[in-house]
Amino acid sequence: MSERKKIFWLVKKEWLSLKRHPARLFSILVFPIIMILLFGYGMGGELTDLPVVIVSQSEGDLTDVTIDAIESNKIYKVVEITGDINHGKNLVDSGKVKGAIILPSDYDEQINEEKTVDFYLDSSDQMASQTLVPATQAIFQNISIGESSKISSFLTNGNMDNSQGFNIDSFKSMINLDIDKIYGDIKYIDFLVPAVLGMTIMMSCMMGMGASIAGERETGELARLFMTPTTVATVIGGKIAGKLSVEFIRALILLFAAIILFGASAKGGILPTIIVLMIGALCFVGFGIMVSSRASNQEDYSQMVMPFTFPMMFISGVFYPIETMPWIFQKIAYIFPLTYLNDAMRGIMLKGQTLGDVWLDLLILLGFTLLFFVIGVKKFDRDI
Numbered sequence: 511m512s513e514r515k516k517i518f519w520l521v522k523k524e525w526l527s528l529k530r531h532p533a534r535l536f537s538i539l540v541f542p543i544i545m546i547l548l549f550g551y552g553m554g555g556e557l558t559d560l561p562v563v564i565v566s567q568s569e570g571d572l573t574d575v576t577i578d579a580i581e582s583n584k585i586y587k588v589v590e591i592t593g594d595i596n597h598g599k600n601l602v603d604s605g606k607v608k609g610a611i612i613l614p615s616d617y618d619e620q621i622n623e624e625k626t627v628d629f630y631l632d633s634s635d636q637m638a639s640q641t642l643v644p645a646t647q648a649i650f651q652n653i654s655i656g657e658s659s660k661i662s663s664f665l666t667n668g669n670m671d672n673s674q675g676f677n678i679d680s681f682k683s684m685i686n687l688d689i690d691k692i693y694g695d696i697k698y699i700d701f702l703v704p705a706v707l708g709m710t711i712m713m714s715c716m717m718g719m720g721a722s723i724a725g726e727r728e729t730g731e732l733a734r735l736f737m738t739p740t741t742v743a744t745v746i747g748g749k750i751a752g753k754l755s756v757e758f759i760r761a762l763i764l765l766f767a768a769i770i771l772f773g774a775s776a777k778g779g780i781l782p783t784i785i786v787l788m789i790g791a792l793c794f795v796g797f798g799i800m801v802s803s804r805a806s807n808q809e810d811y812s813q814m815v816m817p818f819t820f821p822m823m824f825i826s827g828v829f830y831p832i833e834t835m836p837w838i839f840q841k842i843a844y845i846f847p848l849t850y851l852n853d854a855m856r857g858i859m860l861k862g863q864t865l866g867d868v869w870l871d872l873l874i875l876l877g878f879t880l881l882f883f884v885i886g887v888k889k890f891d892r893d894i
Contacts, residue, residue: 557641557833559587561607565598566591570618576653580611585645599630602692605857608638611646626686633691634860636701637831643689650685693861703774704855705828707764711757711787712822712848715794716801716815718753723802723811746887750795757791758784777862785865786858786872790851793875796882797847803889822848847878 564580566573581588589607592598598610612628629646633639761784768774776783798815805811825832825839826848832840843849854871857863865872 557638557831558584560585560609560638560642560833561587561589562642563598563601563607563610564588564591565593565595565610565612566617567593567595567615568613568617568619572618572653573613576613576617576649579649579653583645583649585641602630602632605632608632608635609642609646624684624686626688629687629689631689631691633693633696634701634856635831636696636698638833639691639696647687650687654685696860699772700774700860701856702829703768703772704859705826705852707761707768707787708790708848708851708855709823709828710764711761711791712794712851713819714760715753715757715791716798716819717812718756718795718798723749723799723805743887746799746883749799750792753795754788754791757795758788761787761791774859776859778858778864782858782865783855786851786854786868789872789875789879790847790854793847793851793879793882796879796886799886800882800889803886822846825849827852847875850874 562580564577566577577588577591580586590598590601595610595612598612601607602610609632610628610630612630614625614627617625617627627650629643631639631642765776765780765783765787769776797818801815801818802811805814821842823829825835825843826846827843828848832843832849835843850871854868854875857868857871858865861867
């Protein structure tokens with residue numbers, strides 16, 4: 511056989527091998543398309559439709575103009591207009607909106623006096639804050655300039671009494687915006703660290719389970735283990751316990767490294783932060799077991815798991831807020847467990863919340879965990 515034919519058969523052998531491993535073939539063909547979509551549409555797009563609430567304690571033309579200006583701006587998504595300040599602030603505190611724009615009771619009165627609009631802002635989302643603050647400042651500056659022009663026209667035409675000596679030039683500063691950042695000034699590294707901790711635990715757990723189960727299946731260690739009188743549940747239970755003990759130490763190292771190197775803070779406490787990380791680790795160990803239960807070797811496992819791990823990194827709000835992404839990615843984000851781990855981690859570390867405050871995120875993570883374990887145990891093939 512000529513060397514050319516040998517090369518041809520070697521190439522053919524490679525493709526036949528891929529054909530026998532459909533998961534690997536699927537990953538090779540589809541994964542590049544997924545990555546192009548994520549980089550093209552999911553990385554740091556324009557922030558729009560940020561949810562806010564307007565607290566209006568006044569009625570009049572100026573109030574109507576202000577509300578119209580906010581509602582017509584694509585940066586905002588006004589979810590509610592209310593007259594109750596406490597209700598508006600509660601919506602921000604609960605994370606349902608990014609901020610509350612509070613118009614004072616004298617907003618439409620005494621047009622020649624300064625007024626102060628309060629902006630009660632959830633500053634834990636650093637990138638959203640960077641967008642909302644200048645946009646809101648610009649709105650009230652434009653309203654002030656517009657009202658100044660109207661007053662000047664009225665005075666010129668003799669339609670308004672200027673006996674009080676009102677200075678038109680000072681009108682531009684008449685509406686002041688008082689920004690109340692409820693979690694203080696948050697830097698990008700503060701926003702990034704909690705999610706990077708969660709992402710690192712995710713990658714460690716999922717890649718580790720590939721070596722622990724698929725890798726041992728490939729080397730024959732798993733088959734020898736099943737020659738002893740043991741059950742699938744016992745093996746999986748042992749793998750979970752071993753992996754979680756390793757991840758507990760890893761979580762401690764990661765957390766203290768973030769605190770020492772980057773000045774990160776765990777406002778809700780070290781212990782709640784570790785508990786959240788361990789619940790996340792348990793969830794992703796379960797995911798790894800589910801995938802590795804059908805993988806015949808470690809390479810197959812890696813190819814099967816990559817289409818899940820990389821999209822989670824980009825879509826679940828690790829590097830950029832979910833609001834920066836196209837609406838379809840925003841919907842997909844909420845089927846990934848990393849989204850809920852990130853939300854809980856930022857709640858504990860940045861907002862100083864308790865485990866009770868992030869109970870819904872933790873409940874969803876535990877629900878994913880149960881689902882993954884049930885599928886993993888039922889589909890586990892000890893004979894592959």
